[in-house]
Amino acid sequence: MSYFAAVLMRSGDRWKGEEASLEGCESLDDLGDVLRDVAGDVRLLLIEQDDEYAAIVRLDDGEDEPRAFLSDGHAADEYPMAAVVAEELAEVGGDDLEDDEDAPPAHDSAPFGEADVVEDIGTPAVELIAMCEHEGTLPVDLLLAVCEKAGCGEVFEELRG
Template identity: 35%
Template sequence: MTQRASAIGRERGRWSAHEISLDDAEDLDGLADFMHDISAELVIAFIEEDDEYLGIVRIDGDTSDPRVFLSDHRVLFTSALADRLFAGALPPAGSTNIDDESDDLLAGATPAGDIDLLADVGTDADALLELITEKGLLPADVIFAISERAGCADILDEIGN
């Protein structure tokens, strides 16, 4: 299985990019501990596995709890990594804050979590849903689009996303 994790951190208006090793993150709290070391202001981590799904974790400030989004809730049943990192932080399958108008857009995917977690960095809930459901886009493409909207695609690209 191919897994990849990276993060963008913002401090005093400047972005930095970081590779993340998930080997030492036993759960979401372990990942959050590493993220807190990246920046005291804002950190957004992207987790992808086998081009099957995208997990996004956001932390604001030194003490905030992680906000989580998962592009397809079904991977909690097929991926040990997704289960380890996201299962305890997401609502049960089928309960999400996605409105009824978006149901047609999803066509089989069952996103879960906080779809508004990137709104203030250029990707609102509607744009995030469009990105994860656009045919042919891989998780890496979605990550690039999100970082481009945030104004840090060039920095994230330097570490190989």
């Protein structure tokens, strides 16, 4: 199972990007370190795997802690990188499985994390959630939509090749 990961960074109004290796990343803070290694006012780590989930990890200049969003909590049960992202995040809207004694130990399918992670660069939280819930929207489509609204769609598409 392979994943696609890219770091997009904005300085002023100019975006640049590069593919990212997540080898050795075992926590959200480790993913933040990937972003700390690049310069930019806004730094995004975008992850997509097997058309199953999208993750957005963000670290802005001057911030210490990364913020993150995972499109589908179920992915954390099958994909180690999704589990890394979800580990420290709460389900958007609360945990429906928490009170169900008969539920298997698993993540709910709802998104996890901060839905407003890209609000100030063009994608409101309600729209990000709607894309996650829309049947037929692939994780890469979600990431591309976010990038297009932020002004870095071409950079993302070039990296996806």
